[in-house]
Amino acid sequence: NAGxxxxxxxxxxxxxxxxxxxxxxxxxxxxxxxYRQDPGMGLRLIHYSVGAGITDQGEVPNGYNVxxxxxxxxxxxxxxxxxxxxxxxxxxxxxxxEQFFGPGTRLTVL
Amino acid sequence: RKEVxxxxxxxxxxxxxxxxxxxxxxNSASQSFxxxxxxxxxxxxxxxxxxxxxxEDGRFTAQLxxxxxxxxxxxxxxxLSDSATYLCVxxxxxxxxxxxxxxxxxxxxxx
Numbered sequence: 001n002a003g004x005x006x007x008x009x010x011x012x013x014x015x016x017x018x019x020x021x022x023x024x025x026x027x028x029x030x031x032x033x034x035y036r037q038d039p040g041m042g043l044r045l046i047h048y049s050v051g052a053g054i055t056d057q058g059e060v061p062n063g064y065n066v067x068x069x070x071x072x073x074x075x076x077x078x079x080x081x082x083x084x085x086x087x088x089x090x091x092x093x094x095x096x097x098e099q100f101f102g103p104g105t106r107l108t109v110l
Numbered sequence: 111r112k113e114v115x116x117x118x119x120x121x122x123x124x125x126x127x128x129x130x131x132x133x134x135x136x137n138s139a140s141q142s143f144x145x146x147x148x149x150x151x152x153x154x155x156x157x158x159x160x161x162x163x164x165x166e167d168g169r170f171t172a173q174l175x176x177x178x179x180x181x182x183x184x185x186x187x188x189x190l191s192d193s194a195t196y197l198c199v200x201x202x203x204x205x206x207x208x209x210x211x212x213x214x215x216x217x218x219x220x221x
Binding site: 098 | 142144212
């Protein structure tokens with residue numbers, strides 16, 4: 001099993017650009033989530049999904065969209081990138097209260 | 111007050127030392143507690159869950175004190191490979207979306 005995979009590993013955007021961060025898992029977990037991690041702050045939940053076709057907002061959803069068309073994939077879209085979205089983004093799938101994180105995407109918005 | 115608070119460290123200890131971290135939480139209704147480990151520039155990984163009666167996994171011991179609202183992690187016989195950031199995670203309610211992550215405590219184990 002590959003577990004949770006994320007692409008790209010690194011990305012630099014200009015303010016106003018849009019992009020999609022990809023996340024996939026091969027463990028057949030129903031629950032998936034997106035977090036951002038910033039210095040001096042814990043991981044914060046952006047959006048989450050409890051199954052295909054079902055998504056909901058987390059703590060910091062503004063500026064991000066998600067969709068969950070399949071169990072495996074949970075992409076995160078930045079609609080119009082802002083410097084405040086410079087962060088490390090982690091996707092996770094959840095089983096029995098354990099979060100399995102992907103390797104992360106380091107995003108810089110100039 | 112932050113929902114979950116940790117001393118950021120770093121804790122600098124020699125190999126073989128015993129080191130302990132505490133984490134305080136503000137929500138008295140919190141149900142579940144975890145310690146995650148995060149290596150530099152890597153993703154967090156579950157180290158252990160924390161049970162009411164306390165639990166041990168090899169050199170690692172986790173304890174919960176509901177009255178004082180803190181959890182602790184004790185590492186015995188520290189190894190160089192224990193150098194990492196340890197994240198305290200508290201679930202304030204049922205459902206993972208209520209998970210609150212601490213900012214982490216950094217541990218540096220030196221030869």
